[in-house]
Amino acid sequence: MLPKELVAASLRPIMLTLLEERAMYGYQIIQRVHDLSDGQIKWTASKLYPLLHDLENKGLVEAFWQPSEAGPDRKYYRLTRVGREALAREKRSWLDLNAILVRLWGPELGLQTA
Amino acid sequence: MSFDLEKAIATWRQFHERRRMLLPQDLNELECHLRDHVAERVGVGVSEEAAFEEALLAVGDMGEAEPEYQKVYWGKLKRNHQRLDEIRGGISMLKNYLTVAWRNLLRYPGYTLINGLGLAVGMACFLLMALFVHDEWRYDRHHDNADRIVRITQHYTDEDGTRSFARSVPALGPTLQQEIAEIEETVRFQRFTAPLRNGDRLFNEDGLFFAEPSVFEVFTLPLVQGDAATALVAPNTLVLTETAAVRYFGGADPLGQTLTMSDTLQFTVTGVVENPPRQSHLSFEVLLSFETLRHRFAAQWGDIDTHWRSGTFYTYALLADPAMRTAAEAQLPALIEQHLGEDTSLQVQLQPLTDIHLRSSLRQELGPNGSASAVYIFAGIALLILLISCINFINLTTARATRRAREIGVRKALGAQRGQLTRQFLGEAVLLSVLAGGMAVMLVLVLLPWFNALTDKTLMWSSVLQGPYLLSVFGVALGAGMLAGAYPALLLASYRAAQVLKGTQRAEPRSRTVLLRRGLVAFQFALSVGIMAATVIAIQQVDHLKSRPLGFADEQVVVVPFYWEPVVVERLETLKTELQAVPSIRHVTASGDVPGRMFTSMSYWIEGMPTDESRGINALIVDPDFAETYGLTMVAGQDFAPELAADLGETFILNEAAVAEMGLTPEEVIGKPFRMNSQGPVVGVVEDFHFEGLQHKLEPLVMTVWPSWFGYLSVQVDAAQLPTTLLALEQTWKTVVPEIPYDFFFLDEDFNTQYRAEERFEQVFLSFALLALFISALGLFGLAAYTAERRTKEIGVRKVLGASASGIVWMLTKDVAQLVVVGFLVAVPVVYLGMERWLAAFAYRVDAGGLPFLLAGGFTLGLAVLAVGLQSLKAALADPVRSLRYE
Incomplete structure (x- = not known):
């Protein structure tokens, strides 16, 4: 299990990346992240949705409703143009951070510096 | 008991709906999430109940999530709640306002009736006029071009x-x-x-x-x-x-x-x-x-x-x-x-x-036209009447304010805000005025036939009941209500609770208010006096037009039009001979036109003018015995001799106006060569007579004999045997000229149709004057009742101290009398100048003089004093013991 703080910090870039691929609804996102991280990252609905709504308010993602098999309509999210730009910046920051860490720890862990 | 997923979800949902922390759409999303989770777990063999428990846990702690949601939605969520509350509150307040308003209207039925009726009559007036003006305005506008x-x-x-x-x-x-x-x-x-x-x-x-x-x-x-x-x-x-x-x-x-x-x-x-x-x-x-x-x-x-x-x-x-x-x-x-x-x-x-x-009022118009100034005047009067009724509304509502001071005090003490009170009273005024608007529409429907007769229109119910029209009625009602309610509403709401409850709020709140109310009443009197005086002047003028001697015998003359049919002219002698055999027929003559229907104008030349010049003149083509039948008087020369019928169009008779225009005397003109189509001498000069309505100045006229232009047969009959004479006339006509339809009119009636526009003007004025007076009296009556009631205690004290009944009546009425005088002084110059302009359009007019003003002033004063006097008499004669126990 990854520490809570790191999970919280990675929420945004991961979510944007997932939504860049295709439109998804909340439950799908959680499942996907769960699978991707081999169960290391477990988002809860109560964290996910407020963030999604926040992104929606800021115009990074847009939502649309589709009928579901049972119960109320499903809300799908996908990335907007603004969202893509934000994702590009996000990627750069994370890679920069990653480069610093690799430079610091790389030799000792046997990794090549980029 | 088996687990029911749907029920469980519903319960979960209900819980969150009650909390009202999440918007329905977000609840939907969460519900979807729960269902997905449950479905997946059930898919791998977990029981529904266990899967649901798991799903709830996985969703995470909603207690923590709610602040997050709120943070995201901060304003939106909150604002939506507030707005909802406001609307709910607004509706219930509105219901409350209306309920209280309705109860207040019912509690004082007399007041409601006077106030509502006055406004309804004012609005009905306004609406009728709107119909009239619109109808006049749309003349000829139906053509695409x-x-x-x-x-x-x-x-x-x-x-x-x-x-x-x-x-x-x-x-x-x-x-x-x-x-x-x-x-x-x-x-x-x-x-x-x-x-x-x-x-x-x-x-x-x-x-x-x-x-x-x-x-x-x-x-x-x-x-x-x-x-x-x-x-x-x-x-x-x-x-x-x-x-x-x-x-x-x-x-x-x-x-x-x-x-x-x-x-x-x-x-x-x-x-x-x-x-x-x-x-x-x-x-x-x-x-x-x-x-x-x-x-x-x-x-x-x-x-x-x-x-x-x-x-x-x-x-x-x-x-x-x-x-x-x-x-x-x-x-x-x-x-x-x-x-x-x-x-x-x-x-x-x-x-x-x-x-x-x-x-347009040119010569030879195709028919009588309307008049823009009449439309403006009527529309103006209608607006004034609406204004009077609004003034009454304001006066009565303000006057009643003091009666409700205690209610306001209690409401304020209980926390009512000024804005709420304003809305409450404005609401009352608007409710009453909208009710009055409904009453006005009904009045309009009832009065429409009468109004059509009055204005010679065919306005239809259907045009009243059209959407835009009803909408405008509603608009007027709303506007009048707002206008009439605004002042009292603001005034009432400004009372101070403590003072009112202690009873130290003065009964008459501010001298400014009193001055305003008195000003409005005086203005109302000015309007009443003005409209009435104008009516009297209009009546005088129309009477003057109708009664002024025309210079010819217009009574007992029956005219049969045959519109220039040659066959009638051919058999004219037979027709005349047979008709003259009827004992009750005095004279028979034929002519090209008859007075009131003059259409022929020609150009002429007379000796003394350059030979190639000519001037225009009205021409009346007549039978030699025309002057005799129409009772015309010769001033100089002589009438056409019967045998003159032979030399047609070669002798001429002029009227005095024509001779004057030529710059000659009647004696000088006799025998002068005159040319109009053919040439011949002037044989006579006839005294001026009014061949056109008295709106027009008397103009030069020439008469000559030219049978092929004859179009009317004029028969002077004995009034005593009119029915049998008319019968004989018709029978003779039908035997002599069966191919021409028989029709007849009385010359005087036909002549007077020229005054239709003036008569209509007079009648509309009269009706509106009565309405204005009615509304004013209504308002005054209400105001007087209020004044007397308000001063009950004072009157009681005065009586106990020895005041006489007449003294008290005088005390109460002299106020109103003063206002009438002020109104009178304002109205006189305005109406005098306005009516002078109207009269100036007539060639023959009355002098307005002082009588109409005295009449109008006197009548208004009388009515005002009567309305107030009756109320004050009641107060003055009341037992002081009872009035002192009052309150």
Whole structure:
């Protein structure tokens, strides 16, 4: 299990990346992240949705409703143009951070510096 | 008990819905999430119940999530809640306002009735006037090209001023069309009167018009049958209105059928046109093809398209663009000069079609037109009446304010805010005024037939019950309510709770308010006095017009019109002889026109004028015994001798005005050579008589004998045996000239129809004056009742201290009397100046003098004193013990 703080910090870039691929609804996102991280990252609905709504308010993602098999309509999210730009910046920051860490720890862990 | 997933989800949802922390759409999303989770777990063999528990856990702690949600939605969520609460609160407040308002209205039924009725009558008045004004305004506007159509009018200027005619010479139409680029099309009309016959169906048609085929291009006259492009092209064809078609052919198909004019000329029906709306100045029954006229005209006068005399045509032109009128008009003087030479006194103008009904009173108009100033005056009066009723409303509501001071105090003490109170009282006023609006619509519906009779209109219920109209009623009601309610509402709401409850709020809140109320009452009196005085003056003037001696015997004269039918002229001697054999018939004579229906004007020359010059004059073609039948007095010379009938048109009689215009005395003019068509001596001068209504100045007139122009038979009868005489007249007519339809009118009645507009003006004024007075009295009565009630205690004390009843009545009424006097002083100059202007339009008018004002002032004072006096008398005679126990 990854520490809570790191999970919280990675929420945004991961979510944007997932939504860049295709439109998804909340439950799908959680499942996907769960699978991707081999169960290391477990988002809860109560964290996910407020963030999604926040992104929606800021115009990074847009939502649309589709009928579901049972119960109320499903809300799908996908990335907007603004969202893509934000994702590009996000990627750069994370890679920069990653480069610093690799430079610091790389030799000792046997990794090549980029 | 087995687990029910749906129920569990519903319970979960309900819980969150109650908390109202999440918006429904977000709950939906969460619900979806739960269901997905459960479905997946159930898919791998977990029980629903366990899966649901798991899913709830996985969703995470909603207690923590809610602040997150709120953070995201901060404003939105919160604001939505607030807005919802506000709306809910607003609705319940509105309900509360209305309930309280309704109860208040019911608690004081007298007050409600006076206030509501006054407003309703005021609004009804206003609404009727709105209908009237709209109807007058839309005259001739139904034509698609209405804004591009102009009428060509002729104006002659000489030293006596300008004489303007609605008719024009025949050459003008084609000439203007050819030579002025701005004019696309013209159409000429020649009005005509003749009997038309289809078998037994024989009618005198006075709505006949010869019209060029372009009539269908210029005007919007949709054909029900026939083709507009060909209908009036061939000679001897005609187009009927639907009404006329039914008159002549019943239900049968009129197309291709034949109608006979004057039993000689055959016309084929080539079309049926939709009845033109009543709101058109050009109202016709039958359109005859212009080609028919062209042939007849050519035989007598030459080519009709180049004829520059005989201005008897109504000509209309279609401009390419409404804005081009001035440009087109500017080219006319040069054009006229080119055709008629430099010294012509003819000027031609282009009159917009839409100006004709309200702004045109030329000579030889097609019919009586409306008058823009009358419309303005009526509309103004209606507005004033609405104003009076609003003033009453304000007065009564403000006056009642003090009665409700305690209610306001309690409400304020319980936390009502000023804004709420304002809304409450405004709401009451609006509720009452909307109720009054409903009452006004009903009143309008009830009064419509009477109003139609009064204004000679055919306004319909259906036009009242149209959406936009009802909407505007509602608007007026709302506006009046707001206007009338605003002041009292603000005033009432400004009371201070503590003072009111302690009883130290002064009964009359502020001297400013009192001054305002007194000002409004005085203003109301001014309006009443003004409208009434104006009415009296209008009545006097119309009476003056009707009773002024006309200079001829207009009573007991029966006129049979035969509209210039030659067959009647041929048998005139037989007709006269047979009629004179009837003992109750005193005189019989024939003439071209009769007083009140004068249409003939000619040009003349008399010795002393340059030989190539001529002047215009009214001409009356008469039988030698005309002067005798009409009781005309000879001033000089003599009447036509009976044997003069032989030398037709070769002797002339002038009236005094004509002689004066020539600058001669009656004695001098006798024997002078005079020329009009043919030449001969002036044989006599007749005393002036009014051959036209007294709005018009008496004009020069020449009379001559010319039987082929005869159009009316005038019969002076013995009033005592009128029914039998009329019967004898009809029988004689039907045996001597059976081919001409018999019809008759009484000369005096017919003459007085010229005063219809004035009579209508007078009647409308009178009705409105009574209404204004009624509303004022109503308001005054309410106000007086209130004053007396408010001063009950004071009156009681005064009585105990020895005041007499009359003293108390005087105390209460002198206030009102002062206001009447103030109102009177304001009204007199305004009305005097206004009515002077109205009277100035009459050639013969009364002097307004002081009487109408004294009458109006006296009447208003009397009514005011009566209304207040009755109330104060009641108060003054009341037992002081009881009034002191009051409250």
